[in-house]
Amino acid sequence: MKIGELMDRDLTALHEENTVAEAIETLLRHHMTGLPVLDEDCHVLGFVSEEDIIKSALPGYVSELPSSAFLPDYGQFSVRLAAVGTKLVKDIMHRGCVTFNVDETDFVVAAEMIRRHIKVAPVLKDGMMEGYISRAYLIKRMMRATNPESNVEILDDQH
Amino acid sequence: MDIRAWAALSIFVGVIVSIASGKVKSTTATLLGASVMALSGLLSGDQIVAAIDHNTVGLLVGMMIVVGILSKCGVFQYIAVKAVKVTGGRGSLILWSISFITLLLSAFLDNVTTILLVTPVILSLCDLIGLKPLPLLMVESFASTIGGTGTLIGDPPNMIIGSIAGLSFNDFIRVMTPVALVVWGFVTLYLERCYRAELSTVNAEATTRLNQVDEAKLITDQRLMTKALIVISFVLVAFVLQKQIHIEPSISALTAAAVLLVITGIDDATVIRDEVGWTTIIYFISLFVMGGGLRATGVITAIAHGIASLFSDSPLLMALGILWVSGIACIFINSAAFAAIFVYVVAEIASTTGMPAVPLYWALALGACLGGNGSYLGAAANAVMADLAMKNNIGISFGYFMKIGLRVVLISLSISSAAIYVICKLS
Numbered sequence: 001m002k003i004g005e006l007m008d009r010d011l012t013a014l015h016e017e018n019t020v021a022e023a024i025e026t027l028l029r030h031h032m033t034g035l036p037v038l039d040e041d042c043h044v045l046g047f048v049s050e051e052d053i054i055k056s057a058l059p060g061y062v063s064e065l066p067s068s069a070f071l072p073d074y075g076q077f078s079v080r081l082a083a084v085g086t087k088l089v090k091d092i093m094h095r096g097c098v099t100f101n102v103d104e105t106d107f108v109v110a111a112e113m114i115r116r117h118i119k120v121a122p123v124l125k126d127g128m129m130e131g132y133i134s135r136a137y138l139i140k141r142m143m144r145a146t147n148p149e150s151n152v153e154i155l156d157d158q159h
Numbered sequence: 160m161d162i163r164a165w166a167a168l169s170i171f172v173g174v175i176v177s178i179a180s181g182k183v184k185s186t187t188a189t190l191l192g193a194s195v196m197a198l199s200g201l202l203s204g205d206q207i208v209a210a211i212d213h214n215t216v217g218l219l220v221g222m223m224i225v226v227g228i229l230s231k232c233g234v235f236q237y238i239a240v241k242a243v244k245v246t247g248g249r250g251s252l253i254l255w256s257i258s259f260i261t262l263l264l265s266a267f268l269d270n271v272t273t274i275l276l277v278t279p280v281i282l283s284l285c286d287l288i289g290l291k292p293l294p295l296l297m298v299e300s301f302a303s304t305i306g307g308t309g310t311l312i313g314d315p316p317n318m319i320i321g322s323i324a325g326l327s328f329n330d331f332i333r334v335m336t337p338v339a340l341v342v343w344g345f346v347t348l349y350l351e352r353c354y355r356a357e358l359s360t361v362n363a364e365a366t367t368r369l370n371q372v373d374e375a376k377l378i379t380d381q382r383l384m385t386k387a388l389i390v391i392s393f394v395l396v397a398f399v400l401q402k403q404i405h406i407e408p409s410i411s412a413l414t415a416a417a418v419l420l421v422i423t424g425i426d427d428a429t430v431i432r433d434e435v436g437w438t439t440i441i442y443f444i445s446l447f448v449m450g451g452g453l454r455a456t457g458v459i460t461a462i463a464h465g466i467a468s469l470f471s472d473s474p475l476l477m478a479l480g481i482l483w484v485s486g487i488a489c490i491f492i493n494s495a496a497f498a499a500i501f502v503y504v505v506a507e508i509a510s511t512t513g514m515p516a517v518p519l520y521w522a523l524a525l526g527a528c529l530g531g532n533g534s535y536l537g538a539a540a541n542a543v544m545a546d547l548a549m550k551n552n553i554g555i556s557f558g559y560f561m562k563i564g565l566r567v568v569l570i571s572l573s574i575s576s577a578a579i580y581v582i583c584k585l586s
Contacts, residue, residue, distance in 0.1 A: 059286055060551035064279035066233045066379055070240060071283060072371035 003109045004102030006141040007123045007131040013038045014048060014089050020056070021085035023048050033119050033134075037093050042128040047097030048089055049119075056092040057081040099124050100133060106142060109133060160461050167201050167456040171449055171500070175492060179536060185493065186438045189445035196452035203455075210451025211444055214322040214409045215315075219443065220435055221412025222312060225391055226268050227434025228419050230276065232384035233377040235264060239280040240374040248288055248366040250358030251351055257281060257295050258302045258347045262339075265306030266313045267395075270540035273303045278547045287372070288365035292553060294354035297560075300544045301346055301532050301567050308528035309339030311398065311408065315443070316498035316527040321408075323502045324520040328398035328408060334521055338578040342529065342571045349570060353563065383423055390419050446499040454503055463507030474514045475583045478522040481505060482579055485526025486572045490533030490565070498527040518582045525578070529571040533564045 012030050014023050014037045027035060027050065034049030057080040062068055084092070098118050100109050102125045113121070113135055120134035160168070174192035177183040183191075197207060229235075242260040246252035257277070265273040277299055285292035307314030311321045311331040321331065351358070361369070378384060397404065397411035420427045453459050470477040481501075489497050505523050509516035531538030535545060535557055541564070545555050 059282070061279040061282040061286070061547075064275070064547065065283060065377075066231075066236060067376060068283070069376040070373050071287060072368055072373075074287075074368060076286075 001106045001142075001145060002102065003100055003104050003106060003123055003133055004125070004130070006106060006138060006145070007102070007133045008137050009131040011042075011129065011131065013122075013129065014093075016045060016088065016090035016093075018089045019085065020048075020053060020087050020089060020092060023089050024053060024085070036097065036099075036122040036129060037089055038129060044097065044099055044122050044124065044129055046090075046093035046095040047122075048093045052092050052094060053081075053084065056087070057084045097121070101125070102130055106138065110138060113138070160457060163201055164456040164458045164461065166199060167196060167449075167452045168458050170195050170199075170201075171453060171458075174449065175496070178493070179491065185496075186442040186445070189442050189449065189496075193445035193448035193452075196449055201452045201456055202448070206451050206455050207448055210454070211447045212319065212322050214407050215318045215447075216440060216443060217407075217409030218312065218318055218322075218412050219315070219440060221409060221414075221416045222269070223435045224416035224430060225387070225394065225412065225419060226272055227430060228383070228423060228425060229387040229391060230272065230434075231425075232380040232387065234384050234388070235268070235273075235276040236280050237374050237377045238264070239277045240284065240372060240377060243280070243284050244369060244372055244374065248290075248361040248369050250290065250360050251355075253290070254294055254298055254351055254354070254358055255347060258298045258343070258350075261299045261302040262306035262309075262343050265303040265540075266310045266336075266339075268313075270303045270307045270314060270538065271543050273306070274299065274540045274543045274547070277303075278544055282547070282551050282553075284369070284372070288361045288369050290359075290361060290365075291357045292548070292551075293555070294350065294357050296544055296548055296553070296555065297354075297563060298347060298350045300541050300560075301350070301564070302343060303540050304528060304532045304538050305339050305343045305346060305571070308342070308525065309336040314528050315495040317524055319495065319498050320502050320520055320524050320527075323506070324516065326517070326520065327401045329401070332399075334582065335524060338525065338575060341578075342574050345570050345574060346567050349566065350563075386422050387419060390415050390422075443495065443499070446496055450500050450503060453500060459500070459503045460507055463504045463511060466504065467508045467511045471512050474518065475580065477508065477512070477514060478518045478579045478583055479576055481508075481519055482522040482526040482575055483572060485523050486530035486533075486568060486575075489527050489530030489537045490561075490568060491536050493539070494527040494531040494537055498523065501527070515586050518579065518586050521582055522575075522579050525575040526572065529575060530568055532571065533568040534561045 012026065012032065012035060014026065014035050016037055023035065034047055036044045037046040037048060039045055057077060098112065098116055098121045100121055100123050102123055120132055122129045123131045123133050170192050174188045177188045178185045196202060202210065239260055242256040243253055246256050261273060261277055264277065278296065281292055281295045281299060285295065308317070311317050311328045317331060320326065394411050394415040397406060398408055401408060420430060470480055485497065485501065501523055505519045506516060508514070509519055535542040541560065545560065548555055
């Protein structure tokens with residue numbers, strides 16, 4: 001099946017000039033783990049995920065230590081997270097994110113998602129964003145498509 | 160020199176220049192240089208095999224595996240954190256403590272590994288107690304190079320020189336360790352003076368935080384640590400008793416690596432893939448081949464004869480000349496690369512002039528190792544420290560590091576000159 005038939009047509013996205021605090025609010029409100037950053041013409045400039053936000057709130061040395069458990073807690077993470085909240089999305093987003101075209105097959109998309117460890121990615125048509133595909137949504141829609149009479153309760157979309 | 164010699168020299172200079180320019184990575188450049196020399200027929204297949212110093216390569220691989228396994232359990236970070244905690248937050252004391260611990264660790268670990276282990280500890284603890292990390296990062300960088308100078312296994316130039324010259328682990332302890340300790344003391348004193356304003360004692364709240372640090376949580380695997388420490392102790396004993404038991408350090412290191420893999424049950428493929436710096440190994444093998452090419456074509460002999468003619472009457476002047484030329488060259492050229500080639504020049508000088516070779520080898524070892532502190536180019540550990548600092552938004556420019564580094568090298572080579580004088584008088 002083509003991914004254009006399976007994707008979620010939600011166009012929730014961020015702008016470069018949004019603050020990280022606004023990005024967090026949007027992520028939480030829409031139950032998303034990540035959001036693309038678009039320009040005025042709906043071209044994807046980058047991507048901001050929960051991982052990017054948390055990473056930007058952590059000091060660089062954390063990834064070089066075997067464990068940070070030896071450090072006492074003095075609220076350092078919440079202080080850093082509050083400071084990161086005032087930054088702009090363009091300061092923490094990673095550019096060149098993975099995107100899929102509406103014509104790509106579910107097999108190729110599924111394999112790429114696993115190979116590149118991505119949970120959600122924008123779907124494009126003619127270079128402009130048309131929607132999203134997430135792991136959860138891929139599984140859910142595939143299950144509906146292959147077993148329309150399934151009586152499994154479909155929960156609210158969560159990406 | 161004939162055309163083959165000029166060809167070999169051109170290839171070698173081309174490799175050095177391309178590395179220094181930053182356009183080509185060092186392993187790629189040396190591999191290409193070695194390949195071109197081999198393809199050009201500048202050295203035969205037998206000469207290629209003979210040129211590769213298997214003892215150095217084996218020692219590097221063995222120690223990388225042993226240290227890599229030991230690093231997994233967090234013991235080195237534990238030691239570094241403890242070293243800061245015992246100072247109670249007093250700025251100068253932290254500087255001396257970090258400097259000493261880095262010196263000690265790098266005497267037995269590779270310098271880059273030491274930096275990778277200690278730098279995050281410095282950054283995290285400075286963040287915790289509100290201390291500026293720059294002085295500690297600088298002292299750590301210099302101390303790692305000086306510490307590596309003190310033993311056979313601390314720095315690759317020493318491994319190469321020790322292997323080619325037939326100098327043992329004990330020889331290095333007897334000669335290089337005292338010099339390294341004196342150099343370390345004066346360099347740390349200089350840096351303490353340099354950074355006096357930044358080394359304030361932290362406030363009471365920060366001291367409380369420091370006391371709350373639980374360094375025991377850094378030990379991630381107590382059993383692994385115990386096994387690894389036992390094995391590494393045996394390795395050190397084997398190094399010390401090298402001449403008595405007639406076992407080369409490479410054999411001891413590789414055996415220790417094999418034993419550790421067996422008794423820890425760690426997946427050997429993962430360790431060998433992740434802990435052995437294959438880029439470094441290929442770099443050294445390529446260097447050895449290029450050195451072989453320079454020897455086979457007579458370049459080494461020509462250089463040696465040229466130098467020998469300058470100081471043929473005085474072994475002391477010859478040794479001092481080698482010390483300072485090596486030291487200055489290794490500010491800009493990777494010290495291992497320099498040592499891999501120049502060790503044969505020194506051997507040829509001794510052979511040509513009839514001078515005792517050992518003092519010349521010590522001069523080369525001191526110059527090559529300590530000169531690396533002059534810039535990011537001379538010692539990879541310095542560049543690694545700067546890179547880790549930058550990841551934590553601390554920029555230490557090439558120019559700034561060199562400004563301090565050149566003074567450190569001057570102090571180091573001056574003290575080494577006195578040491579060389581004593582060595583020459585005693586030999």
